[in-house]
Amino acid sequence: MRSDRHAVLRDKRIAFIGCGVMGEAMASALLRAELVSVHQLTGGEPNPKRRSELQAKLGLKMTADNREAIQGADLVVLAVKPQSLDAVIRDLAGQLAPGQVVLSIIAGATIERLSRGLQHALIVRSMPNTPAQIGFGATTWYPAPAVDEAGQGLVEAVLESMGLAIRVDSEDAIDMATALSGTGPAYVFLIMEALIDAGVHLGFPRAIAEQLVQQTLLGSVLYARESGRHPAELRNMVTTPGGTSAAALYEMEKGGLRTVIARAVWAAYRRARELGEGKTNGGPAEG
Ligand SMILES: NC(=O)C1=CN([C@@H]2O[C@H](COP(=O)(O)OP(=O)(O)OC[C@H]3O[C@@H](n4cnc5c(N)ncnc54)[C@H](OP(=O)(O)O)[C@@H]3O)[C@@H](O)[C@H]2O)C=CC1
Numbered sequence: 001m002r003s004d005r006h007a008v009l010r011d012k013r014i015a016f017i018g019c020g021v022m023g024e025a026m027a028s029a030l031l032r033a034e035l036v037s038v039h040q041l042t043g044g045e046p047n048p049k050r051r052s053e054l055q056a057k058l059g060l061k062m063t064a065d066n067r068e069a070i071q072g073a074d075l076v077v078l079a080v081k082p083q084s085l086d087a088v089i090r091d092l093a094g095q096l097a098p099g100q101v102v103l104s105i106i107a108g109a110t111i112e113r114l115s116r117g118l119q120h121a122l123i124v125r126s127m128p129n130t131p132a133q134i135g136f137g138a139t140t141w142y143p144a145p146a147v148d149e150a151g152q153g154l155v156e157a158v159l160e161s162m163g164l165a166i167r168v169d170s171e172d173a174i175d176m177a178t179a180l181s182g183t184g185p186a187y188v189f190l191i192m193e194a195l196i197d198a199g200v201h202l203g204f205p206r207a208i209a210e211q212l213v214q215q216t217l218l219g220s221v222l223y224a225r226e227s228g229r230h231p232a233e234l235r236n237m238v239t240t241p242g243g244t245s246a247a248a249l250y251e252m253e254k255g256g257l258r259t260v261i262a263r264a265v266w267a268a269y270r271r272a273r274e275l276g277e278g279k280t281n282g283g284p285a286e287g
């Protein structure tokens with residue numbers, strides 16, 4: 001609840017280690033919801049251009065020194081690419097104070113690896129997604145056993161500021177969510193782009209095609225949510241016998257769209273597990 005989140009986050013200090021797309025999305029969500037003031041946030045970021053951008057855009061206190069960034073923080077958010085994790089571990093190993101909670105959003109990075117590397121037991125793994133930036137994120141999180149109620153409450157307050165936040169009951173569910181919801185916006189944006197391009201191919205000006213596609217996606221999601229009906233039932237309601245939807249759906253099924261989507265989600269899941277094993281370069285499963 002909003003008031004509870006305010007109470008939990010009052011006077012709490014949060015350090016973001018890595019201030020790229022997601023570090024900014026999380027800091028913006030907290031500020032946008034007015035759950036923290038900018039003085040409660042610090043960013044650790046090696047890229048000078050990024051430091052000046054975030055200083056100018058959000059007013060964040062920024063430093064290139066990760067050890068300095070975590071000083072006095074109640075929560076330390078790790079938002080670097082998996083490939084940069086070893087460098088962060090080198091910086092912060094043995095440097096965390098006893099009560100500091102570490103919240104990692106790094107795909108694949110296991111609690112065991114973080115805890116061993118940082119020499120710290122208070123670790124929470126989570127998987128947000130980019131719509132967090134506007135408060136419509138979908139996040140899953142899973143705490144290590146050492147994180148107490150207060151630590152979990154702090155994490156939950158931060159994650160709920162970005163939208164839906166679900167505490168899952170296994171660490172594997174974080175890898176599963178990485179494939180489904182963490183990576184999910186990429187699937188949706190690809191479909192959005194393909195539909196817009198198809199509209200342009202038909203002859204619509206791009207701006208009209210964009211408006212029609214965006215509203216169709218938005219309206220369909222809200223309709224599904226409000227009606228509570230199964231997607232197959234809603235799809236049947238669109239599909240007039242012998243009509244246009246039946247003709248289009250036939251082509252989608254023939255092209256194996258469902259199988260392609262399922263295979264893509266499994267590929268993302270396998271990649272999350274590989275990242276967890278330290279395999280930093282990806283590649284297609286076929287080799
Ligand atoms: N993007 C997404 O949709 C999601 C991403 N994630 C996870 O979030 C993490 C960050 O992703 P994203 O924000 O997209 O990546 P970005 O590359 O946008 O952000 C990472 C930032 O960390 C900086 N950085 C590099 N090394 C260090 C270091 N040693 N100390 C501090 N900062 C450092 C990078 O600087 P530089 O550019 O100079 O390297 C960059 O600004 C990843 O682990 C990813 O798995 C989770 C959910 C969704």
Ligand SMILES: O=C(O)[C@@H]1CCC=N1
Nearest residue numbers: 107129178182183184
């Ligand atoms: O592509 C990635 O690896 C990150 C993790 C989830 C979304 N983006």
